[in-house]
Amino acid sequence: MLIALGVVLVLEQWGYNVSALVAGLGIGGLAIALAAQDTLANLFGFTTIAGDRPLVVGEYIVTPDVEGIVEYVGLRSTWIRQLNQALVVVPNATLAGSVITNWSRLNKRQMQSVLTLEYDTTAPQMQRFLEAMRGMLRARPLIDPDSVVVLFTEFSDSALEVLVRCYVHESDWVAFHQEKERVNLEIMNLMATHGLSFAFPSRSIYIENMPPLSPAGFAPPRPPRPLRHQWPAHPRVTSRATSATIFQTTTTRAWKRIASGSCYIRRPWSDSPTQGVPPGRR
Structure with a gap:
């Protein structure tokens, strides 16, 4: 410090403008300090880890951010291998400031x-x-x-x-x-x-009032609802069309829906039971 002060005084005596040089050096030093802030923090973190030795290579640790086996401890970062084999690189500054649980140092x-x-x-x-x-x-x-x-x-x-x-x-x-x-x-x-059994969560339900039931133990079945429109069965409609239901929509048009088989149904506007039926089927 005294040497630097002496150099500045000598330069001023020789007529050099030292104030601008000093200001430039100050700004440059500030920029370098800001740029190297993280690096210095990690370096100090390494010194903390190396001094306190909360972990070494090969130990299993748990932090709020990572969990796994320590593989490498460097000046800037520490490498941790997780259980899924992913490699996590943690800055030493972050690791030194975290709560570390070292499971490898358990006695029991x-x-x-x-x-x-x-x-x-x-x-x-x-x-x-x-x-x-x-x-x-x-x-x-x-x-x-x-x-x-x-x-x-x-x-x-x-x-x-x-x-x-x-x-x-x-x-x-x-x-x-x-x-x-x-x-x-x-x-x-x-x-x-010892003749014991494990229990499991269960609940008991007690019913005080129960509606009466039929003798068979069940409520009587509801009667089927009648269809609104249903044509009477035609004499030529055999059992092959038992699942067919014929609906009337107008007085001049009707159609048939038959689930299986084939049959011929008299047209509703015809008076003859054989009208519309092929001669070979009459």
């Missing part, structure tokens, strides 16, 4: 579930089942025996609820769920051994 994982038993379960059955559950969980090598909690907690609307909670000495996600699967199968075996 919590296993918790709520079992719902039917209301037909008796108190002695419930007591024996709870004791068997506690013994089964404490005997498993991956489960912390001091953390086992099995309690009959609540009478819910449609079931008796049993809280099961413990800690598993396993940080790997897949291995933890494999142990959870084995525990669930043991629970099903204990339920079958």
